[in-house]
Amino acid sequence: MTGEHRHADTDCRPLIFELGDPEWSCTGTGVVPDSEEASIEELFPGMHRECPPNLPNVSELDIMRHYSRLAAVNFGVDTGMYPLGSCTMKYNPRLNEDVCRLPGFAGLHPYQPEATVQGVLELLAGLQAALIEITGLPAVSLQPSAGAHGEHTALLCIRAHHARNGDPRRRVLIPDTAHGTNPATVSLCGYETQTIPSDASGGVELAALRAALDEDVAAVMLTNPNTLGLFDLNIQEITTAVRACGAFSYCDGANLNAIMGISRPGDMGFDALHVNLHKTFATPHGGGGPGAGPVCVSEQLAPYLPGPVVQCGPDGFTLVKPADSIGRVRSFYGNVGVLIRAYAYILSSGGDGLRAVSEQAVLSANYLMARLRNAYALPYERTCMHEFVLSASRQKKANAVRALDIGKRLLDYGIHPPTVYFPLLVEEALMIEPTETEPLSSLDRFISVMMAIAEEAESDPDVPKNAPYTTVVRRLDEARAARELDLRWTSSDTTA
Amino acid sequence: MNPDDRYYHSEHEWVKIDDDGLAVIGITDFAQQQLGEIVFVELPEVGSTLTAGQVYGEVESVKSVSELYAPVTGQVTQVNSILSDFPETVNAEPYGEGWIVKVRMSDTRVLDSLMTSAQYSTHIGEE
Secondary structure, three states: HHHOOOOOHHOOOOOOOHHOOOOOOOOOOOOOOOOOOOOOOHOOOOOOOOOOOOOOOOOHHHHHHHHHHHHHHOOOOOOOOOOOOOOOOOOOOOOHHHHHEEEEHHOOOOOOOOOHHHHHHHHHHHHHHHHHHHHHOEEEEOOOOOOHHHHHHHHHHHHHHHHOOOOOOOOEEOOOOOOHHHHHHHHOOOOEEEEEOOOOHHHHHHHHHHHHHHOEEEEEEEOOOOOOOOOOOHHHHHHHHHHHOOOOOOEEHHHHHHHHOOOOOOHHHHEEEEOOHHHOOOOOOHHOOOOOOEEEEOOOOOOHHOOEEEEEEEHHHHHEOOOOOOOOOOOOOOOOHHHHHHHHOOOHHHHHHHHHHEEEEEHHHHEEEEEOOOOOOOOOOOOOOOOOOEOHHHHHHOOOOHHHHHHHHHHHHHOOOOOOOOOOOOOOOEEEEOOOOOHHOOOOOHHHHHHHHHHHHOOHHHHHHHHHOOOOOOOOOOHHHHHHHOOOOOOOOOOO | OOOOOOOEEEOOOEEEEOOOOOOOEEEEEHHHHHOOEEEEEEEOOOEEEOOOOEEEEEEEEOOOOEEOOOOOEEEEEEEEOOOOOOHHHHOOOOOOOOHHHHHHHHHHHHHHEEEEHHHHHHHHHHH
């Protein structure tokens, strides 16, 4: 592959506002007309806009071509392999989309009386029960709209419990492999973060954890398996020690995809966890969202959950607010369309199917790790879970080819880069998560591409260093993009 | 090479005592290399207090956000405001124009616990 074969159509094209004929007015005035009862000025004094809005002057064909072109230059898991570690970019079965669009769900209104929405409430109760079964924690709120939102909600419940006991506490312990959202959550909840180092096997350093634990610690936030893709072998010692000092163990459920039907966070001794439905339960991800981050908790924390939660009683399904609820964390009932998709995924997979998902995810990751460990450095030599971390340290030392360059070069082969430079404790980290949905042929192709790039890094290091060559835009100036952030389009036509 | 005229902290900070007896603090060349291109430095406020071993700010690069650890204890007398507009100065001149804060130390004995240039070179060699 060389840089000489760029397609002419990959040049930067105009934005939709720059398309069409400005003289050809198809938008009308854009001004809301007066109603028969009252003029706009009477209804909204002083709010009447003085000039029409600056809408694109484009035909339907212009619009269709514009968005078709954007779709063609986009990259998603439906386009190619997307081994973005920690993000679980699995394929989302279309069945889930069909189910959530059934008219009985799609046509619901959130203000409908409970008696008229018993079907969807039963579905939400079923999802609650499934998440309780899968996580081993007895209570759940489906309210939070994303993983970090679920984290924040869980920590608010923990804070509410400590406050109620007149024991506010100030610190939250987080290992150095944590997701960046964990310390952010801690700050938002008004706590201080204390970082705990990892041991040589990639788990939490027990001695350091014990030394940090005291009666000022509100909670410990852990991801298990952690962001190195490793299961913490001391997890029960950890949660026991945390409980002994009156603190709570919170599990970042980002990596639940690796353990479904095999082990349960509740059984490991965790008191709370959030579930990323968009990772583990195949609902739309990233820009395709919205997300959902239900939070599951122990009996002790259940009274603090945000409401409403669904309960089943003699009069059918009802929406109730838990006794000492921290209040709402979102309008209405969470992202119900996403919750429906997750439930469809759980039911269509079945219990055995969910276990098979995790087994396959772990097998795929271990297969890649075993085949790539000679071409790249492997900092933690252990059987991994659903993801693993390689290091480009050897390539960097020999020929100054960095993890970033390897990621960029993968783009030329039609593969999305893995997560790079995370977790922070691994130098030149390449964090790879194939997910269970990639077939063996695709895993084998990834291996041969990664081998080819390792070979290029040695024989012709400028090739990866200047990659990519075949994408819509070449290597971006990431430092300039961060320093001079400018996302707003402004018209060059001052008369507009 | 790391200059000999200053002290080094294990979290990759340096301290140099200037002519006014103030502790000038920055990050090491090794640290800026590891971080890559720096895009933002969160500076403490003048008058705030730094505590040795505690976080006093953040430095953000295209790769990551890292915390800045205070090598000494004392009150901030000046921050390098150039870094607000030109954070890349830390990359270009980590030991010069890329300094981060100046601190009036409350206890200079903490300097004894810091490393010399030679000790720091060994320290990063081991990492």
